Amino acid sequence: MNVDEKLAILADAAKYDASCASSGATRRDSRGGRGVGSAGGAGICHSYAPDGRCISLLKILLTNRCLYDCHYCINRRSSNVRRAGFTAEEAIDLTLDFYKRNYIEGLFLSSGIVRSADHTMEQVVRVARTLREEHDFRGYIHLKTIPEASSELIAQAARYADRISINLELPSQRGLDRLAPEKNLNRTQAAMGRIRDRLDEATERRKGGDRKLRHATGQSTQVIVGADASTDADFLGRADELYRGYKLRRVYYSAFSPIPEPSSLLPLAAPPLVREHRLYQADWLLRHYGFRVPEILPPDAPNLDLALDPKLAWALRNRHEFPLNVQTASRGQLLRVPGLGVRNVERLLSIRRQTWVRLEDLARLRVSLPKVRPFLITVDHHPARELLDSDRLRARLVRQPEQLDLF
Numbered sequence: 429m430n431v432d433e434k435l436a437i438l439a440d441a442a443k444y445d446a447s448c449a450s451s452g453a454t455r456r457d458s459r460g461g462r463g464v465g466s467a468g469g470a471g472i473c474h475s476y477a478p479d480g481r482c483i484s485l486l487k488i489l490l491t492n493r494c495l496y497d498c499h500y501c502i503n504r505r506s507s508n509v510r511r512a513g514f515t516a517e518e519a520i521d522l523t524l525d526f527y528k529r530n531y532i533e534g535l536f537l538s539s540g541i542v543r544s545a546d547h548t549m550e551q552v553v554r555v556a557r558t559l560r561e562e563h564d565f566r567g568y569i570h571l572k573t574i575p576e577a578s579s580e581l582i583a584q585a586a587r588y589a590d591r592i593s594i595n596l597e598l599p600s601q602r603g604l605d606r607l608a609p610e611k612n613l614n615r616t617q618a619a620m621g622r623i624r625d626r627l628d629e630a631t632e633r634r635k636g637g638d639r640k641l642r643h644a645t646g647q648s649t650q651v652i653v654g655a656d657a658s659t660d661a662d663f664l665g666r667a668d669e670l671y672r673g674y675k676l677r678r679v680y681y682s683a684f685s686p687i688p689e690p691s692s693l694l695p696l697a698a699p700p701l702v703r704e705h706r707l708y709q710a711d712w713l714l715r716h717y718g719f720r721v722p723e724i725l726p727p728d729a730p731n732l733d734l735a736l737d738p739k740l741a742w743a744l745r746n747r748h749e750f751p752l753n754v755q756t757a758s759r760g761q762l763l764r765v766p767g768l769g770v771r772n773v774e775r776l777l778s779i780r781r782q783t784w785v786r787l788e789d790l791a792r793l794r795v796s797l798p799k800v801r802p803f804l805i806t807v808d809h810h811p812a813r814e815l816l817d818s819d820r821l822r823a824r825l826v827r828q829p830e831q832l833d834l835f
């Protein structure tokens with residue numbers, strides 16, 4: 429098999445991994461020689477670097493052979509897919525080749541597990557080490573690590589990569605036992621803990637003046653939504669634990685998509701994509717808005733309301749907290765007003781130091797007035813209590829489906 433054929437197989441196999449926030453980058457069906465512009469077939473996708481820049485990455489697996497049999501994975505041992513594998517040298521040459529031609533700014537490298545976790549991790553690390561040390565590669569590198577690999581190999585991966593990740597896949601051991609019997613939640617979290625310690629050490633060294641230190645700056649993970657019976661509370665509870673205890677930068681929620689020749693343990697249909705979207709919104713509330721999981725998902729409602737964004741759903745359940753006076757409410761309170769984002773809250777805090785805030789100030793900040801009006805008091809607006817308590821408020825705030833312009 430030549431490198432092009434391997435690339436087609438191993439780039440396609442890597443596309444199911446969402447933990448580098450990537451887009452598929454398939455443009456107007458220009459694959460197969462019809463037109464120009466498609467980068468997806470060659471494994472090039474767009475992702476976001478730790479500093480927020482959008483970058484093009486070569487996203488590949490080193491091999492799609494695997495000893496494990498995770499039911500949701502197209503590369504599982506029992507799957508009947510075409511197998512291929514790059515040698516470390518081929519992956520290095522491909523990366524350098526694409527980089528020099530300006531196709532990519534970095535590499536996302538993952539792998540199925542062959543021979544053993546350590547053997548596979550050694551190959552992955554070898555690619556990154558050779559790129560950095562022998563070719564002085566300064567591009568972005570994201571390495572997927574294997575929790576069963578030795579701590580020393582994971583530490584080496586962190587040394588050569590900008591970002592590393594370990595996929596949790598499912599939020600409970602019960603789910604893993606059923607769908608990924610070789611995986612163990614405690615082992616994965618222990619590996620994340622060791623990575624966190626290394627990242628902390630690197631941060632301390634940088635603070636101590638070691639400016640030249642090259643080391644990953646964060647770790648992330650991916651979970652698959654809708655492959656088992658896990659509730660949104662299970663996903664968010666686990667994510668919250670990872671953010672607080674393991675300092676993860678991101679948890680990526682990837683809606684399960686049916687794969688060819690699926691296992692009989694998997695659901696036949698994918699979950700609605702809006703579930704993935706609502707989980708991202710709720711995750712954002714945990715990380716940036718000071719919410720706790722039980723506030724977003726009370727024990728009697730373990731799944732998010734798909735019709736409402738989670739902050740609005742919280743506000744409707746807690747109407748006694750509103751309306752808030754924009755002039756006197758604390759930052760934390762304002763962050764809980766539906767329709768007010770972090771940036772607008774900062775701007776409002778600055779405006780109110782100098783003047784009385786009016787509705788037109790909110791409009792100028794492009795705040796959605798229909799959304800905030802029931803919850804906020806301004807100098808020229810005082811919402812009627814009846815509106816806030818009305819049974820019809822929810823119906824008024826749920827966005828109705830619209831017929832888009834046909835022309």
Ligand code: SF4
Binds near residue numbers: 495497498502504539
């Ligand atoms: S270990 Fe990774 S590549 Fe192997 S079957 Fe499981 S998810 Fe797929």
